[in-house]
Amino acid sequence: MTTVATAKNWDEFMEGIWKQNPVFVMVLGMCPTLAVTVSAINAISMGLATTFVLIASCGLVSMMRNITPKEVRIAVYIVIIATFVTAVDYAIQAISLTLYDALGAFIQLIVVNCIILGRAEAHAARNPPVAAMTNATGMGAGFTIGLLALGVVREILGNGTLFGLSLFGEGFQPWVIMVLPPGGFFVLGSWLLLFSWRARRKQALEATHHA
Amino acid sequence: MIRTLGLVSGICGLIIVGSYQGTYDAVAANKRIAMERAVFKVVPAARSIEEYYALEGGSIAKAGASAPAGAVKFFAGYDESGKLVGVAAEGGAKGYADTVRIMFGYDPACQCVKNIGVVSMRETPGIGDKILVDRDFLANFKELDAGLNAEMSALAHEIKTVKHGSKTDAWQVDAISGATITSRAVGKAINDTAQALLPKLVPNIDKIGSKS
Numbered sequence: 001m002t003t004v005a006t007a008k009n010w011d012e013f014m015e016g017i018w019k020q021n022p023v024f025v026m027v028l029g030m031c032p033t034l035a036v037t038v039s040a041i042n043a044i045s046m047g048l049a050t051t052f053v054l055i056a057s058c059g060l061v062s063m064m065r066n067i068t069p070k071e072v073r074i075a076v077y078i079v080i081i082a083t084f085v086t087a088v089d090y091a092i093q094a095i096s097l098t099l100y101d102a103l104g105a106f107i108q109l110i111v112v113n114c115i116i117l118g119r120a121e122a123h124a125a126r127n128p129p130v131a132a133m134t135n136a137t138g139m140g141a142g143f144t145i146g147l148l149a150l151g152v153v154r155e156i157l158g159n160g161t162l163f164g165l166s167l168f169g170e171g172f173q174p175w176v177i178m179v180l181p182p183g184g185f186f187v188l189g190s191w192l193l194l195f196s197w198r199a200r201r202k203q204a205l206e207a208t209h210h211a
Numbered sequence: 212m213i214r215t216l217g218l219v220s221g222i223c224g225l226i227i228v229g230s231y232q233g234t235y236d237a238v239a240a241n242k243r244i245a246m247e248r249a250v251f252k253v254v255p256a257a258r259s260i261e262e263y264y265a266l267e268g269g270s271i272a273k274a275g276a277s278a279p280a281g282a283v284k285f286f287a288g289y290d291e292s293g294k295l296v297g298v299a300a301e302g303g304a305k306g307y308a309d310t311v312r313i314m315f316g317y318d319p320a321c322q323c324v325k326n327i328g329v330v331s332m333r334e335t336p337g338i339g340d341k342i343l344v345d346r347d348f349l350a351n352f353k354e355l356d357a358g359l360n361a362e363m364s365a366l367a368h369e370i371k372t373v374k375h376g377s378k379t380d381a382w383q384v385d386a387i388s389g390a391t392i393t394s395r396a397v398g399k400a401i402n403d404t405a406q407a408l409l410p411k412l413v414p415n416i417d418k419i420g421s422k423s
Contacts, residue, residue: 083223087230094237
């Protein structure tokens, strides 16, 4: 019984990281994905902030799922999500103002991040708290990994640094466009290309096996 | 439905108030540290700082909870012996993306602007934010002339940003090539604050000459 439960939880968790990765598979939450990934540290912070909001709001939504009337459920979700975003907003201000300035309006905009509302509606409202929060943790981790994948590439190419540490020394001419908005699209496009190439190759392999 | 909505709002209200209360001190401390760090950066000789208001009519008052109308806030920096070594003030002007807020140091001895630091900006990374690192640009603020005119009513020469490579006078700021708009915002921010602050401050500078 316990092994079954653990296995189910593990599937729940892994769904967000790999099979339904919010950035690379579902292509959700593109606004912060493109905007704040100019450095690895920004990407991680944004990912963690979103993860916290995801877990907390999915937990609360799930706990209240039996007493929430259908007609007002979206309003309830938004109020819950906005609450945790406000809490995160204060927490980041308390931790570091530099980070707060770097993330700017995108902390407040977590409220309208479709990953969170999507999870609340599609998963948390139909599952018990533990499953909902496990799934949310996986989704959050997947989102953080996605942001980090962009942030690392953009920071290395566009600034010659990783987590603020210089990698190449004085002679490096940074590829500035990579930290500008177009760079976000280039890097995201390349990652999506890699993922869809993998998916196609897998399909092709399966097709030949069956034949 | 009403019960559920009431419950949700109640829980959420508690969470928000809790996190506000819990982080209030840390946030206030962070803001003060950031401000002080900016002041010490532009007045490097200072060991301690005091916050003042330069008031309409030419008097100077210690900063309190609320600013009187027309007051210009500034920071006085003192060395170990409590002697005034410099003044720092904040200014802002529209840059390329948003308002560029800077802190600049004023040296009463040479009547010039020395050193600048950025308080907040959203300029394009790699282009506008060069104002922090570009050596030629920062060289403008080694001794930028901010002397007053004979009547002490305004600056003798307006501080102005000029196109890259065309600086001829000590009160001009040589722009960064490719980041002219941000450079211009820095010049304007300094000029606006200096025009408002210095005519009130300079005639009274002796009053804050040593730490009280």
